[in-house]
Amino acid sequence: AWILQIDSPRFIYEQGLNSLHYFSLLLVGVGLSFGALTLSVVERLVLSPVASLSRKVLQVAGSGNLSERVAVTGNNELDRLAETINTMLAALENSQKEQQTSEERYRLMAENSTDLIARQTPQGIFLYASPACYSLLGYEPEELQNRSVYEFVHPQDWSILSQSYS
Numbered sequence: 644a645w646i647l648q649i650d651s652p653r654f655i656y657e658q659g660l661n662s663l664h665y666f667s668l669l670l671v672g673v674g675l676s677f678g679a680l681t682l683s684v685v686e687r688l689v690l691s692p693v694a695s696l697s698r699k700v701l702q703v704a705g706s707g708n709l710s711e712r713v714a715v716t717g718n719n720e721l722d723r724l725a726e727t728i729n730t731m732l733a734a735l736e737n738s739q740k741e742q743q744t745s746e747e748r749y750r751l752m753a754e755n756s757t758d759l760i761a762r763q764t765p766q767g768i769f770l771y772a773s774p775a776c777y778s779l780l781g782y783e784p785e786e787l788q789n790r791s792v793y794e795f796v797h798p799q800d801w802s803i804l805s806q807s808y809s
Contacts, residue, residue, distance in 0.1 A: 692721050700728060709736035767792040767808055 760773040
């Protein structure tokens with residue numbers, strides 16, 4: 644029984660190992676490149692437009708001008724959101740104009756009335772008093788502002804007055 648042993652270099656095996664190392668490095672390189680490309684695309688298509696929309700909304704909010712609008716440049720989800728924000732701003736602007744018109748009518752009515760018209764806090768502090776307060780009470784409207792109604796009522800009547808506030 645003879646045993647034959649051959650000690651020859653195994654070039655194909657070494658070449659296979661080298662190829663496996665190169666393939667592994669190539670796979671890592673392609674993975675890193677794909678990851679960087681994916682991050683770049685996400686930044687460009689998602690994060691940058693969201694940040695831009697956020698800046699525009701903050702700019703409108705910072706100005707306090709409800710007639711300002713957010714620029715709409717395309718037809719994607721963020722642009723539809725910008726359109727919705729613009730619709731909301733328009734509704735707020737209209738509401739504010741209606742409130743101002745209503746306030747002007749109320750003030751005109753209150754200032755020309757011969758009856759005392761006053762706005763007070765729940766605690767009875769005057770916030771507004773119509774000019775008729777001078778002819779009825781002898782006080783200018785500015786003298787009543789930020790003062791309690793209890794200052795002008797006899798202490799014996801405070802219990803009756805406090806019932807009207809509860």
